[in-house]
Amino acid sequence: MVVKMCSMKTLSCVLLIFVASVQAGVATPFRRTIQALTTELVVRQTYMHSSNRVVEVTAQDYPLVYEIISRLATKAAINRPLMFVITRRNKELSPQMNAFAVGGKYMSAIFVGQRLVEELTAQELEGILAHEIAHIQLGHVEFLFLSSLFLKKTAVAELSQLLESEADAQSVNLTGHKGICGGLQKLSDFLRKYKPFSAWYDDFWFNRLSFMHPRMADRIEVINRRVVRQQVA
Numbered sequence: 001m002v003v004k005m006c007s008m009k010t011l012s013c014v015l016l017i018f019v020a021s022v023q024a025g026v027a028t029p030f031r032r033t034i035q036a037l038t039t040e041l042v043v044r045q046t047y048m049h050s051s052n053r054v055v056e057v058t059a060q061d062y063p064l065v066y067e068i069i070s071r072l073a074t075k076a077a078i079n080r081p082l083m084f085v086i087t088r089r090n091k092e093l094s095p096q097m098n099a100f101a102v103g104g105k106y107m108s109a110i111f112v113g114q115r116l117v118e119e120l121t122a123q124e125l126e127g128i129l130a131h132e133i134a135h136i137q138l139g140h141v142e143f144l145f146l147s148s149l150f151l152k153k154t155a156v157a158e159l160s161q162l163l164e165s166e167a168d169a170q171s172v173n174l175t176g177h178k179g180i181c182g183g184l185q186k187l188s189d190f191l192r193k194y195k196p197f198s199a200w201y202d203d204f205w206f207n208r209l210s211f212m213h214p215r216m217a218d219r220i221e222v223i224n225r226r227v228v229r230q231q232v233a
Helices: 005-024 029-050 063-075 114-119 122-137 140-148 153-175 179-194 196-202 205-209 216-232
Strands: 054-056 082-086 099-103 108-113
Touching (some): 063 082, 063 153, 114 122, 153 179
């Protein structure tokens, strides 16, 4: 069992309430609080450690990022997230070539690495950002946060992989194309070039017991199969 028996009823009630509120579009004070808390913590923590390496996106400085996120947020029926770019001044390579979201549909933030902005095509960048918008739209951050309070790390990792796959699918739905595949492939190429050990480790089956994301190759294959099925249908 991944959950202690004494926590089963509590977990079930919390998750059922959360899922029901998401499906019904209910803006419960509890959900708003979680979204505000997680967004504020991540934004404050990021600025605390990287204030000179993270900049807020404006329509003047990053017009493409601003336009894509604003448009997709409207399409996904969420409030426009706060937007930040992790610049090349960051000493670590990985954040420059990464993107992540925090919060929910009422309050959220999206961070995107500058190298993604510079090296991806407009369609690939849209696909990656749509994936992050999907996490916000579908309540993944809140759901994972609540689950982590009750589940063991391996169970949370397995759940996270399922949510990543769902966000991949929703990226295609939001954009109407599979640009995310090109973005994921460039991320994979980046990993193999600059972090060969991580890329080698990513190829092993046991990474699925602890990794928060499915393997890049698996994600691309699943997306391509889904698009083919949709075209046939």
